[in-house]
Amino acid sequence: MRKLLALTALAILGIFPAFAQQSEQNHAERFEQLGTMLRTPNVYRTASGAPGHMYWQQQANYVINVELDDANQSIKGSEKVTYINNSPDQLTYLWVQLEENQRGADSDTPKAAESSFDSRMTLRNLEGLIWANEDFGYKVLEVKDAKGNPLPVTVNKTMMRIDLPTPLKAGDSFTFGVEWSFNIANRVGYISGRPGYEYFEGDDNYLYTMAEWFPRMAVYSDFDGWQNKQFLGSGEFALVFGNYEVNITVPADHMVGATGELQNASQVLSPTELNRWNQARKTYDAPVVIRTQDEATELEKSKSDAKKTWKFKAENVRDFAWTSSRKFIWDAMAVKQGGKEVMAMSYYAKEANPLWGQYSTRVVAHTIKSYSAHTFDYPYPTAISVEAANGMEYPMICFNYGRPDSDGTYSEAVKNGMIGVIIHEVGHNFFPMIVNSDERQWTWMDEGLNTFMQFMAEQEWDRNFPSRRGPAHKIVPYMKSASNTLEPIMTNSENIIQFGPNAYAKPATALNILRETVMGRELFDYAFKEYARRWMFKHPTPEDLFRTMEDASAVDLDWFWRGWFYGTEPVDIAIENVSLYKMNNQTPAERMAAMKAEADREEDYVSKEFNRRDVKETVIEANPSTRDFYTAYNPFTVTPEDEESYKKFMASLSPKEKELMESDLNFYEITFKNVGGLVMPIILEFQYADGTSEIDRIPVEIWRKNESEVTKVFVKKKEVTQIILDPKRETADIDETSNYWPPQYQPSRFELFKGNGAARGASTGSNPMKRANNNQ
Template sequence: MKVFFRLAFLMAASAAIPFMGQGQTEQTKSASVYNQHEVFDPSFFTSSGNMYRSASGVPGPAYWQNRADYEIHATLNEQDTTLSGEVTIHYLNNSPDSLRYLWLQIDQNLFHPNSRGAATTPVSGDRFDVKGYTKGGENIEQVEITYKGKTYPVKPVISDDRMQLQLPVTIRPKGDQIDVKVKYSFSIPRYGADRMGRLYTKNGVVYELAQWYPRMCVYDDIKGWNTLPYMGLGEFYLEYGDFDYYVTVPATMIVSGSGILQNPGEVLTKTQQERLKKAAGSDSTVTIVSEQEIGKADARPKTSGNLTWHFKMKNSRDIAWAASNAFIWDAARVNYPSGRKGLANAVYPVESNGVHRYGRATQYLKQSIEFYSRHYFEFPWDNATAVAGVALGMEYPGIVFCMYNIQDGNLFHDVTHEIGHNWFPMIVGTNERRFMWMDEGMNTFINSFASNWFNGGEYGDTSNRDIMQVSRVLKTSTDPLITAPENMGLRNYGEYYFKTAAGLKILRNVVLGPERFDYAFKQYVQTWAFKHPQPEDFFRFMNNAAGEDLNWFWKEWIYKTWQLDQAISEVRQVSDNPAEGCLISLVNKQRMAMPVIVRVTEQNGQVTNLRLPVEVWQRGPDWTFKVNTTTPVTKVELDPDHDLPDANLQNNVWSK
């Protein structure tokens, strides 16, 4: 009982006497909407770790994912600009569930006049416009499955751009397999939602072929079948597997595709094969097909009929290719950290030729691959290609499509961004259709380092423009980053790129420091390579590998559109004696919390730089701290280098 009365007395006394660290008076407190209980929310994670996904953010001991291997035979029919093909999918069910039906994506149905994507395209159009293409859509001619050596016809149930196969058999869990064969065709759109299409040049059409075969939907431990429709902005979520594919095109065409060309002796001249061999040993760009050779008979093994190009790609989630009579072709060696060698290629029409255009594209590609391989994860495939065509910028494993008429810095940034996607999400296989920030934003983050490194910073930017841009955008933003792409405002989806990248910069430069952040981020990439991480996996991994509870940051940066406004509310010398130090009072006026960066200047010119952890805001919006001084303070400035997205810079400076 005496213990109780003593405790009660101490609690009453503490209510009457402020803590020394807070040291606030009614005069120094300022209006604020900040609520520390919102920010430091102990219930941030909605679920605990389990056998599939560990609480530490690594795949659990029972983690699984299914697999899809593809064999594809397709023919480009230039007379009517159609593609016809047959794909055989060898599907492996590693899940703990029995499967009575399968779901496939048939993305070309986006271009059907009655698709959901067409119906939800604004009247004014947008970058991913799919209206006006009356011949669009995928024609599924035949489907059959083979199970345990027996073949069955299947009538597909097609819903927009998804196709369900209701099976006459049951695919058993944990390793059972089935083969699916689909015969299909479609008309190639001229402008394929900025992902693919046809570019007309003076020497012929550049065909960019993507989403060109029926693909398995992902079946995972989070949603089961992932069947969100393809509607334009939201991209892709795909299983990994091996690809063995054959594309038949007019013999006069050059084809560049994901993976390794298997039959160069059949589709290239001896001269071109010799030049490729030279390029494989050269860090400088080597021309494989020059501008002067376009359309010349001796530049092709034959000039009539068709040729079939055969490619293979191992452990990929997708493939794409391009074909044209108009291609100039350059190549150079890629040097991987392990000592392995690869090949960077660029193919483009004469309209894109020149040192200010695609004449440097091979080097942009080569050196970007070398940078990302050295810092994050070695590029797992042997070659890659940059294609100049109709798509503004689009990425696929081992091949990227960039707009034909951009040049210099714009072209470099496009190439390094699109090939950067080979790390996010081609290697780290996130769900782009739900979490666009995890591929676009993480990629944009690593692009900034590649840009500052390339050729001594030729196209670099070491400023914090993206962070200041975020501070302006957050004033009107209504869509948090966790918003699915099809729910994001069409004027706002750029936030996936620069807000995510700015947030990761803040984590690296302000919250954790480069050493802890870089280690944790690289380990995340290597741990989840060729797997399917979810947002919580990333959050948990970074928390554990960096040794920091960052849930406050994930909540406010990814799930909210809160603003930051740190302000100086009072500066005063202790006892009016500079030798006793200076008390600086701050207020966090908006709902976001961040660490505090302070620069204090004294009358004698002494400058003191201080960093206070985010925990100063755990008990409320006001904080006072002491700075040791010897002469009067003449200036106090918050975040002098603009490392934080402060919404109001006017209250960041106090001067005498």
């Protein structure tokens, strides 16, 4: 018969107050496999998350001619599109995206947007209310086949259906042409938005950022058919890969940057600029300025009546964007990546200096290196950052903000904001420009993944970079939001209330928690890189990401996707109770002494203290006849039988059992309450009486049998003085007041505000650089 070693509960060290009542169902669905919530694997997409052996995707090749009218802020263009049907399906019509119609007079965007009136309204507020009176949609739209014959089309808001004269069979292609024009909107005005112009009143010049500027093929896929959801503004783009030849005609004194590689540099650049460009292609340590600030400033003073056509080619891209202005300063440097040179470049007006000249192109180069290290080598020949007072991304080119004050000084917040947005928008080359997810349906698949990558790149740029999104504790305010303002990450882009926290911050935080806490860097990095490599230049879905991360790591993550991506529950785990148990290894004399001390304590109350003073003599004390055997009996006397029993017990112990009896171990029984509902690993820091500490990590599977409350015993050689749950704030726990034993005082929100200065990177008052310059 196996011997049982006795334990005695010496003290219950602390109990927290009761928390909000949990559901009576302790074992719900948090650990069930996602199963039918995911699309069924097939020959196109495997259960492993990889493309199937019959995977296919469409292709659309473009030849585009476009001319910018700088005097009237408009463009006109024509394009020839060759659409290749790689699907196994026969198509009777094609869908084309007309995003510019989102700014048209009949747009649904202002109609569907809520609006209200206040007693004090700015001019911009009023202009926003009358958007419907403006028309920046397509003015001319002619669609013809390759022979010039008109094609029947139906325009439905931001989508256009082209009815084919004969069905397009699998493996065949169809070529058609489109002519169009539209007025360019002021993107920094009341319409705002991604493309448009910015007007500089001081020198009477314009800076154009042309995006979503031409009719683009919609995606036809194995999982969704035609993706022809309307463009309302939030859900961005689902696009087809293809090759582009684009000829851009602009005033002769303009500088143009675009997706792809410039084909006629010797015709559009001056000899001096061409020489500098060739020098930049061999320079790796610092940017070479190709058009200087002095040269750009001189060009601002007069406007050329002549025209130049810039020719660009881009292969295997899903979109094309460009920028043009006579105000541009241009610098560039080469980056060695994947055995080839990538040109990192920046275009910016003098208003952006000195900040942009110092940082922009260097940040572009850093982003290419950082993202490539975590995914795949950057495959394109160029990467461009344009200062345009907004933030938006396209293949090989992006538009960013971060303008200093007019005197050239800037706050740290402006600098870090500029660096962060350049990393983010350049990083979008990887997600979704190459790993080409459907942004209109799943914003998080590009914004969330890219924000996670941005966080890593920011920290690789500066160890003290004030990253806003990524660290677990920074998502807590969103996770604590009212339930009616929350929706799962797996929500259509147009239906999200708190867009930034939901589509950017929460998925970025989730991935960071996966990397740092749930999976560990080695497993996560391998699996994430595998996903990126599997789906580069393809169209992944969420299932492909979820399955690949598990397939490449052997970590069951269905509980994580269910909680973080399909649910809205927060993380709130509490230390409910702590009890200390010690081995009962006392001798009979020690045991009796301890029992007597406890009995004396139990019977030592205040009334007895006063009675010793006020009761002169009790009956027992006064009358011997009231006494019996028990009056003098001492129940705590050690008997010979006690001594003999103890000796026999000790003699029967094996060496290992005797060692355990003499170990003086501390057994801490801790009960945890899942208040928030979202299950997570339990991370505990034990602080000891000798000043040392250690961290224990309990995997999330401890919640499998009871998702509401679990108890676990921790065996410690040392005496514990404090226990902290989630000490490094890894899990996004929304209530840290319940994370301490003994309970720890937490400053109130008001006191916390008084005790802290502004966060690093925050802009408060005048910037220190301006102040320092003024004091010189």
